[in-house]
Amino acid sequence: MELSIQTLHFRSGTNLTEAVRNFSNYKHGGYLIMNKDVLKKIIIESQQRVFKLKFKYRKLNIDNNANYVFTGIRRAGKTYMLYQIIKDLLVNKKNINQILYINFEDERLIGFYHSDFDLLLECYSELFGNKQPYCFFDEIQNIPAWEKFVRRLADTGYRCYITGSNAEIFSSQIATTLGGRFMIREVQPLSFKEFLDFNNVTLEKNYEYSEQKLKIKKLFDEYFRYGGFPEILKYKQKKEYLSTLYQKVFYSDIIARYNLQNNNLLKLLIKKTAESVNSETSYNRIKNIIKSTGIKAGTATVAEYYGYMYEAFLIFGISNYTAKFSDRETKKKYYFADNGVLNLFLIDQDTKLLENIVFIELKRRYGEDIFFFKRKYETDFFISEKKILIQVSNSISDYETRKREINSLISAMDELGINKAKILSYDEKEIIKIGINEISVEPVWRWLLKK
Secondary structure: OOOOHHHHHHHHOOOHHHHHHHHHHOOOOOOOOOOHHHHHHHHHHHHHHHHHOOOOOOOOOOOOOOEEEEEOOOOOOHHHHHHHHHHHHHHOOOOHHHEEEEEOOOHHHOOOOHHHHHHHHHHHHHHHOOOOOEEEEEOHHHOOOHHHHHHHHHHOOOEEEEEEOOHHHHOHHHHHHHOOOEEEEEOOOOOHHHHHHHOOOOOOOOHHHOOHHHHHHHHHHHHHHHOOOHHHHHOOOHHHHHHHHHHHHHHHHHHHHHOOOOHHHHHHHHHHHHHOOOOOEEHHHHHHHHHHOOOOOOHHHHHHHHHHHHHOOOEEEEEEOOOOHHHHHHEEEEEEOOHHHHHOOOOOOHHHHHHHHHHHHHHHHHOOOOEEEEOOOEEEEEEOOOOEEEEEOOOOOOHHHHHHHHHHHHHHHHHHOOOEEEEEEOOOOEEEEEOOEEEEEEEHHHHHOOO
């Protein structure tokens, strides 16, 4: 059977230009969607590249007997998680020929279809015999029906590690298909501890009282403003790197993925969300703000676009612990995945950056169990399971600010029956005792370094 350009276009889901470019990958008169020589070349090149790589390790607590899905915002370090697992396998006497690593963003794989997965395994077998490889599939969500393939591999005893840059990978349909055979791990940009390690700083025992403290605080200021994307350490022009990264998320992970037509609406939504960090907002309020600029968008459209930002791991939202269910879903405080991206939209807004960096670390430590607490007063963060209350303030040296922050905490502490709470500041430290209640004030950089 001879396959036409139109057939290739339909089978691959690509545009016609890409279809023409990949038509040479077809065997005339056959039904091989990808050229086997191309696949073999990619397999060998990937092995050689990973084998030669040198990079900083991140702490990686995984079960060696489990399959994993690594997901998270673009450039957070998901691919390097795969590389790290491969390196660990090599250290433990596995051969590089036992590794099957494929990055599905390789342009040579444009036109790859789910029926090519078996061809990929066939190519590996022809290269290295009928041994069962360790499978590493990067950005696999680009391929239709990928979840059925990896489910089959897991069912037949393969060890699989896959990545994806979109929360759609968690959809209920896909989760049902994977059926508990994969552990889900969200990869975030570097923590401050990791950031120090990547800058070759190892904490001394009494670093707070040594000269090392000055170096730590200097690096914290960089981390505070430019965030923790691993690659940013290589660049002097950090804002340019962050701007390029943001554009990639904006156009590739949101606009192109969901075929959105209203770029200006999305740009404005992201900007207004950044300006609203540390303030409760709602879809209806955002809709009205958008309307005042002359752009028309209904509440449903605003909610839909927020869903896309969530799925690209660009933003996250937390609800008021005291609110009724309907308000929890529609009224939230929003935060960005990284301070560097947030800072692209702010001018002299250190309070927003401070609260955002605290949220990022809380998410790292406690996952989804994060709320704010608001009745008469508002407390920035409440970890319900651990009964932790945290207020964030750049400084409480001003009398009115101090009074406001303390009153907010005391009100929440009394209602929840908690007698200890925390204020995280930029660089202030003290213990405040009011009756049986104790509030510890701590520099956020110091708190970030605690276990």
